[in-house]
Structures are given as structure tokens and as C-alpha cells.
Amino acid sequence: xxKKDLKGKKVLITAGPTVEDIDPVxxxxxxxxxxxxxxxxxxxxxxxxxxxxxxxxxxxxxxxxVNVVPVKTAExxxxxxxxxxxxxxxAIKAAAVADYRPETISNVKIKKNDEDxxxxxxxxxxxxxxxxKLKTNQLLVGFAAETNDLLSNASIKLQNKNLDxxxxxxxxxxxxxxxxxxxxxxxxxxxxxxxxxPNMLKQELADIILNYIIELKIKx
Ligand code: PMT
Numbered sequence: 001x002x003k004k005d006l007k008g009k010k011v012l013i014t015a016g017p018t019v020e021d022i023d024p025v026x027x028x029x030x031x032x033x034x035x036x037x038x039x040x041x042x043x044x045x046x047x048x049x050x051x052x053x054x055x056x057x058x059x060x061x062x063x064x065x066v067n068v069v070p071v072k073t074a075e076x077x078x079x080x081x082x083x084x085x086x087x088x089x090x091a092i093k094a095a096a097v098a099d100y101r102p103e104t105i106s107n108v109k110i111k112k113n114d115e116d117x118x119x120x121x122x123x124x125x126x127x128x129x130x131x132x133k134l135k136t137n138q139l140l141v142g143f144a145a146e147t148n149d150l151l152s153n154a155s156i157k158l159q160n161k162n163l164d165x166x167x168x169x170x171x172x173x174x175x176x177x178x179x180x181x182x183x184x185x186x187x188x189x190x191x192x193x194x195x196x197x198p199n200m201l202k203q204e205l206a207d208i209i210l211n212y213i214i215e216l217k218i219k220x
Pocket of ligand 1: 014015095097098099124126128141142157171178
């Protein structure tokens with residue numbers, strides 16, 4: 001029987017990919033299924049939290065008793081996060097946000113011709129970086145999806161984005177990362193302590209991540 005140790009806490013979670021249109025039939029996105037973020041949303045709800053889940057398009061069943069906010073683009077996710085962030089106690093950003101979007105979206109299907117096609121991509125705003133600057137009492141937890149130099153890349157994100165903790169996810173590992181029901185991660189705390197976790201179900205990992213977040217809160 002689970003303790004309701006997040007009772008009375010407001011938790012904001014982002015999940016899934018963002019989708020950036022090129023034209024009415026084509027888009028840029030990534031391999032995120034939303035499973036990691038949805039697992040955290042269910043775990044936080046089960047522990048008594050009032051959960052808002054801001055999610056890019058996924059094939060997952062929306063969790064019950066969770067305030068689900070569907071978005072498509074990085075800009076929509078940015079606006080939704082900004083709207084909710086000031087009211088929450090904990091924000092956990094498991095979403096895989098597109099770093100770039102096409103500069104223009106064609107209203108009609110782009111026709112093939114004999115030339116190569118160049119699509120200019122412009123930078124999206126970094127949501128986590130911006131809420132890191134706005135942070136007051138909130139605990140802010142990021143994820144880092146990496147294919148190389150896991151700990152150094154994730155530690156730089158922890159520092160630059162003013163996070164309390166980051167979940168470093170080597171997405172090249174077997175049965176881990178995008179779309180698997182299981183994951184293998186290292187947790188890096190704000191003080192630099194690294195916790196290496198074995199491969200496990202994302203649903204089990206969700207509870208372990210929450211345990212470490214609650215520990216941070218108690219130490220404050
Ligand atoms: O969804 P699943 O299939 O279950 O896969 C889970 C996962 C691999 C997507 C997840 O575990 C994960 O690692 N999520 C973060 C993916 C990511 O975009 O990492 P990043 O290193 O590019 O970004 C670092 C952090 O900044 C993330 O918390 C991200 O949400 C945030 N970010 C990034 C870019 C941006 N423009 N705005 C952001 O807020």
C-alpha cells in the first residue's frame with residue numbers, strides 16, 4: 001500500500017514528442033512515445049499529487065484523474081508550461097522537445113521537382129532553460145537524452161538550466177530510451193551525486209525518480 005507522500009503537492013510533467021509541420025502532409029518529430037512521462041504522471045497521481053500532464057501527440061491512453069493538456073508543437077508546449085509553472089511545487093520535463101522547426105510551413109503540399117530541397121530550420125525556445133530562470137520555490141527536474149558523453153552532457157544541462165536534478169538517459173542502451181517499456185538511467189543530483197540505476201520498467205523507475213525528488217524536498 002503506497003504512502004500518499006505527494007498529497008497536496010502540484011506536479012507538472014511534460015511527456016512525448018513535439019511535432020513541427022513542414023507542409024500539410026510532412027513534419028519533423030522524434031522517437032518519444034510518451035511512456036516515461038506518462039509513467040511519472042501515474043506514479044505521482046497514485047502518491048496523492050495533483051498532476052498536470054502536458055503532452056505531445058502519443059498513442060497512449062490518457063491517465064485518469066490527471067489534468068491532461070494536449071499540445072503539438074514546441075511553441076504550444078512552451079505556452080502551456082509557462083501557464084502552469086508558477087502554480088506548481090514540482091516540474092518534471094520528460095518530453096523530447098524539438099530544438100528546431102521549419103522557418104515556414106507551406107499551406108500546400110510541397111511538390112517534387114528535379115532540384116534538391118532545402119528546408120531552413122530555426123531554433124525553438126528552450127522551455128526548461130526559461131523556467132529555470134523563473135524558478136522560485138519549485139523543484140525542477142530535467143531529463144537528458146544522450147547518445148554519447150552521458151554524464152558530462154547531462155551535468156552541463158543540470159547547471160545551465162538551473163535544475164535540482166537531472167535524469168540522464170543513454171538512449172543507445174539495450175531496452176532503454178525511446179519507446180521501450182523499460183529504461184536504464186543515471187540520476188544526477190544538484191550537488192553532483194550520481195545514482196546509477198539498473199534496467200527496470202519505466203513505471204518502477206517513475207516511483208524511484210519521485211523518491212529522489214521527495215528526498216531533495218525534505219533536505220531543503
Ligand atoms: O517517451 P519515451 O519513448 O518513453 O522515451 C523517454 C525519453 C527518452 C524521451 C525520456 O526519457 C527523455 O530522455 N526525455 C528528454 C528528451 C530530450 O529532449 O532531451 P534533451 O537532452 O534534448 O533535453 C534536455 C531537457 O530540456 C529535457 O528535459 C527537455 O524536455 C528540455 N527541453 C529541450 C529542448 C527544448 N527546446 N525545451 C526543453 O524544455
